[in-house]
Amino acid sequence: MANRTAGRGIAVKVEAFELRKAFGRTVALDGVSLSVASGEFVALLGPSGSGKTSLLRVLAGLEFVDSGRIEIGGRSMDGVPARERSLGFVFQNYALFRHMTVARNVAFGLEVQPRRRRPPPRDIRARVRSLLDLMGIGDLAGRYPEQISGGQRQRVALARALAIQPGLLLLDEPFGALDAKVRKNLRIWLRDLHDRMGLTTIFVTHDQAEAMEMADRVAVLRAGRIEQVDSPDRLYASPANAFVHEFLGEAIRLECSVTQGRAHFDALSLTDIKTTCPAGPAIALIRPYEIGLLPGPGPVQVLSVHANGPLRRVRLALAGQALEVLLPEDSWSPTVGQSCALDLSRASIYSLASADTPRSPQALSKTATR
């Protein structure tokens, strides 16, 4: 019985409305609204300084918003301090209590409960033991945090957070301090844990692969705003804007201008394509495997061709710029030195004049000039 219910809470719904938060003159949250269904696993993804950690801390009650409203489990969190929100928070560096054993760390949340709610010591011990077993670290109960590895520490931090049976688990860069191999295993393990425990989980990451692999939905943040919240599939297939498009994976960036519903690549002498984008300066973003290569005279020159599993990696020169595209093995294969034309029909065109792009043109050009 104790084993089955260890750390099991009741998943809660989380809603945030128009959150604003500034630290001095830096705006950390600039009108963030987010709704997370109970039992959902949501990733907050964004570059550093995008406000994702601030959002997590505000949800936890470790920081308070200047304006806006948070509801957890349908209850307003106005003036509710962190300790009364009964949620689990795992810090990037785990923040284990160094002077306590692993078992005491995990028991902490139970031992500080008011006497009338606190389980008897025997039950606390039993719950700690079953949680440690659940995490696969039952043999570490008597160790101190400094005597165990990074991956083990993270499990202890999770067990400690789950001991109070929270309905909501908040994780700040949960794999940030681990090496790549441990990270990969823990991703699968954590997602599995979430499903088994029936939790609502929100986690912060700057690693898009991590977010896409684990989350039901991903919220992409930039400069204190949420740019898009969607399932990984939809984010990838139809990014809301150029920032999301470029942040979620490699994209080739070509400058163009839009007139009368067509994007023109005059400087690059490429064929123009149809678009619904408003007239004015724009950019075309296209993933390396979305570009088609057409035989015949054209503006691009083939620099090299490499077989790369089921795909061929082709390096091209276009108006003094080098591009790398991925072609399916069974498509037409160019030879080195050949001149060809590009098929850009799958490119996405984003207006540079639209409201969202000029806000941070540096961020865009940075990712483009890789």
Added chain:
Amino acid sequence: MRLRTSRSALPGFALTLGITLAWLSLIVVLPLALLVLRPWTLGVAGVWHSIAEPRVLAALRLSFGAAVLAAAVNVPFGLLVAWVMVRYRFPGRNLADSLIDMPLALPTAVAGIALTALFAPKGWIGMLLTPLGIKVAYTPLGILVALVFVGLPFVVRTLEPVLMDLPLEAEEVAATLGATRAQTLRRVVLPALMPALLAGFAAALARGIGEYGSVIFIAGNMPMISEIAPLLIVIRLEQLDYAGAAALALVMLLASFAILLLLNLLQWRMGRRAS
């Protein structure tokens, strides 16, 4: 010997160890050895007689008692000062920070005179306390005040680096786990600070036991009441009773050593648990 057979990549071990031992012998061991040997010229009965005197016992009690009390006062207040200096940024913080070191930098006699002037019945503070029936200057209470003054920087400076290392996240995580501020302080912050608090207590205590300059001005130095043991040593030296002075010094040495050993053992036990 192990030393010679296990070759290390770090050169100069034998030479540096040799110099270290020679230097320690010259500076620490030799004077202490003399101190240990000197009293016995009086014979065992003579040493016993020179220490068991009521005036000597009263002075020893006062010196150690006041030092323990002063260190105990300095621990909570020193923690408070260190906490404020580490956790908050406020105008005048740098000034306050340099003020903490004043008791260390000031010649102790100057401190003693200043404190006496302040706490004398006509002094700024003494003036306020006299009507309440509290006498500080020329009483054991004055000694306590002087020892608190000289001991404060030891506690503050020992705690500051440890407080700086104390991760804020530990307190935040305690809050998310449902702990109140008081529980967080008692279960998370204080245990983490305990070794440093002990070390600060030990340093303030050691300073207090041996303190002379700042105390003798404010103490009034009345035998049996406000006469500290170091002063008694000086008095014996002035009477050319070198063996008697050494006997008293030896008792102080042994008592101090025992106390510091105990504190170090405590600290060691705590340190071992944490790592």
